[in-house]
Amino acid sequence: MDEATRDRERNERGQYADRIPPDAVVEVFEARDDRARPLTASDVMDALDCSRRTAHNKLNELVERGTLDTRKVGARSRVWWVPIERPADVSESTDRPDDVSTAIRTAELPGSGPTLEARREALSAAYDYLTEHPEATKADFLRDVYHDHTAGYESAEGWWNAIQPALKGLPGVDPPEERGHLWHFLGGD
Incomplete structure (x- = not known):
């Protein structure tokens, strides 16, 4: 056994203590010029x-903590990245009245789980569009x-x-009486 190995610190279980803390790996990710580029183990090694x-x-320790995500990209290759935090639930927008948020969150839409959530986001986007364009046609929403x-x-x-x-059931929305006519946003109460 060489002198460097003998001098290494050991933890309470007698194992060699890590000389590289996980935060050092996080710093490697933060130092990238291209924050979107995932890293390989070789990048971290270097x-x-x-x-x-x-x-x-x-x-792997950072993946278990939820600090990083990983996936295989080939037969023997793997990449790691810092996950992008998902935006808050669209129905919980802070600049939207509670009655609108509740109406979007409880609107009857088909589906469940992620599909239902995507449909609530679409409803929210349609509502936001109408608030920004107080007169809109079906074609406008589709486009x-x-x-x-x-x-x-x-x-x-x-x-x-x-x-x-x-959309018809959301506060401030005035749907057209006939097809092809304008949807109106009347504003909040």
Whole structure:
């Protein structure tokens, strides 16, 4: 056993104490020029001058903590990245009256789980569109809202058939009496 190995600190279980804290790995991610680029174990090894095993152990520890995400990208390759935090639930927007948030959160829309959540986001986007454009036609919603918020619908018509009945029930919305006429936003109470 060489002198460096003998001098290494041990933890309470007699194992060698880590000389590289997990926060050092987080700093490698924060130091990237391109914050969107995932890193490999080799990137971490090079930045911290450590072994592949140490890099993998630290990266996996950070995945378990929820600090990093990972996935396989080939037969023997894996990448890690800092997950982007999801925006708050659209129905909990702070600049929206409580009655509107509640109406969006409780609107009857088809689906469950992530599908239902995507449809609530689409309803929220349609509502926001109408508040920004107080007179809008069905074609306006399909052109300006549907493509960014398809909510799992393959056709604009299927999307509209699900969204418009729920949109009618939201506060301040005045739906047209006849097809092809204007939707109006009358404002909040």
